[in-house]
Amino acid sequence: MPMTRAPTAFETLIGGLDPAVLPASPPGTDPRYCRDWSGDYAGAPATVLRPGTAAEAAGIVRRCAELGLSVVPHGGHTGLVGGATPSMAGDEVVVSLERMTRVRALDPQNFSMVVEAGCILEQVQEAAREADLYFPLALGAQGSCQIGGNASTNAGGLNVLRYGMMRDLVLGLEGVLPDGRIWDGLKVLRKNNVGYDLKQLFVGAEGTLGLVTAVALKLFPRPTQVETALVAVDSVAAAMALYATARRGLSDLLSAFELIPQRGIALALDVMPGLRAPFATDAPAYVLMEASACGAVDLKGLFEGFLGEMLETGRIADGALAASSAQAADFWRMREGMIEAQARHGRHLRTDISVPISAIPDFIAETDRRLGALTPGSELLAYGHVGDGNIHYNVLPPRDLDEAETVALIRQCEEEIFAVTDSFSGSISAEHGIGLSKRAAFLDRISPLHRDMLERIKTAFDPAGTMNPGRILPKSG
Structure with missing residues (x-):
């Protein structure tokens, strides 16, 4: 009598699923599921599953828990610390939220919207714009990163100084716990003081406490005026003095303030066709600054007056206020070009x-x-x-x-x-997270009490240690 091989846990998992959750190509052949944007890490997912609803996601996670399989939540693969890159051992199930792309609700009077985790950030921005509203999170990867990943990593970006990080933009959250239960915390309230703020445990947890499936977001009035300037300064110290003055002189309308070294401009000019040097004479450093407003504020007059005063008093060496949206885009292309040039290196x-x-x-x-x-x-x-x-x-x-x-x-x-x-009592991760790449350095820098608190939270949510294991904290067991 012929012997039959018992199915593996992965085969058992896949055998009970709707084929719609499976990708079109084998998981090991699609680089989207095997590496993040940095390219520093590569993995081999045991399988890739793509739920289309929170209920499907819960079913997958619950079945993985029953079979003892580890789950790696996966967004737009734009991370830089290996947080969503599966193990090379081929023993982790990638759960991609790419099919969960619905805007569930948008309330213009409440300045809020509820979107599923797989929504691309740029699509969230556009949905807000169509309602004459504004979602301020802005990243270089906004055309491919997903809102669930933004929440899971507490994304930062260009507008943090005015609007805060993703943590400040989340009103509520829906997540699947490691045992497959769905926690519905999708309230759209500004004030809700009823004990522990559970949603904030998921924000920045990098998928180690559960799978984010939907997020309630805070919206703002859509800016009707945006002014962008590129200025040359004599030093980094001069740039920071300018920043302090601009926060006051621009009536707290400043939304972006980017430092770019002279070498950064040179790199951008090398890789961005059509860009020209911003000024006739090079400066040690440059500042790309932007302010925005709506309503009856004369933002252009305010900005022009501010730059004129800075030139007259010698606080900036030179400056240009964008005369059109195209020129403003060119200023931002200089920053983007600096990043592109480094990637090409x-x-x-x-x-x-x-x-x-x-x-x-x-x-x-x-x-x-x-x-x-x-x-x-x-x-x-x-x-x-x-x-x-x-x-x-x-x-x-x-x-x-x-x-x-x-x-x-x-x-x-x-x-x-x-x-x-x-x-300088700083942080080794301002916005990218810990993931795999910074785990050792992070753990070396926290106290035993700090680590004990983190491990207690992880154990409370994920006692089996199957949710994104090895990210932030070492694998348990």
């Missing part, structure tokens, strides 16, 4: 630091000093959303290093940057 160090805003000039100066001594042949780029204290201090290693030398140098540079960050 190949493997390099990306960091995501935050320090007190007033400490930014000293932080950059000290990091420049240390890394200049460590790796004089590398390009050092410090830029970012300095209006909220977020610096991306990146290192482009010399091109003549082999792969092993590059990896070793990146590790050394990261350790130095993190050490300087510690000396």
Whole structure:
């Protein structure tokens, strides 16, 4: 009598599912499910499942729990820390929310909307715009990142200084717990003081406590006026002095304040056809600033007056106020081009630091000093959303290093940057999260009590340790 092989847990899982939840191609052949945007991590999902509703997601997670299978929640694969990259061991089930794309509700008078986790951020922005409203989260990856991932990673972006991070924009949340139960916390209230704020446990948890399936979002009046300027300054210290003045002089209408080094402009001009140098003479640093308003405010007059005063008093060396939306877009392309140029360089160090805003000039100066001594042949780029204290201090290693030398140098540079960050009481992750790549550095920097509190929360939600294991905290067991 022939022997028959017992089905594996993965085969048992798939055998009981609707075929609609399965991707068209085998999971190991589609890079969307195997790596994140950084390319630093690659995995091999055991299988990929794509629920179309919260009930389907709950059924999948519940069945995985019964079979003892680990679940990796998956959004738009735009992460930079390996948080949604499955294990190379092929022992994790990727649950992609890409089919959950409905806008469930939009209330213009309440300035709120409820969207499913798979909605692309750009589509959420457009849905708000069609209702003459504004959702302010803005990221370079907004054409592909998903709102559930934005919530799970507490995304930041360009407008944090005025509107806050994703944590500040979430009114309510629906999630699937690791045992498959659905928690409905989708209230759209501004004031709701009834004990522990459970939704905030999911925000920034990187999928380790459950699967976010829908989010209730805070909306704002749509800006009818937007003014964008690019200005040249003599130093990082001058940029930060300008920021403090702009917060007051622009009546708190400032929505973005980006520091770009001179080398960043040069990189952008190399890779962005049609861009021209912003001014006749190069400056050590530039600031890309934007303000927005609606109603009867004369924003253009306010901005022009402010820039004129800054030029007259010598607080900026030169400046240009965008005369059209096309020119404003070109200013932003300079920042985008700087990012693109780094990607083309190949493997390099990306960091995501935050320090007190007033400490930014000293932080950059000290990091420049240390890394200049460590790796004089590398390009050092410090830029970012300095209006909220977020610096991306990146290192482009010399091109003549082999792969092993590059990896070793990146590790050394990261350790130095993190050490300087510690000396300024900063954070090693301002907006990208912890995931896999920063787990060791994160755990090295927290107290035993802090770690104990985190582990107690993880155990309370996920005692079996099957929900995105190894991200933020080590795998249990």
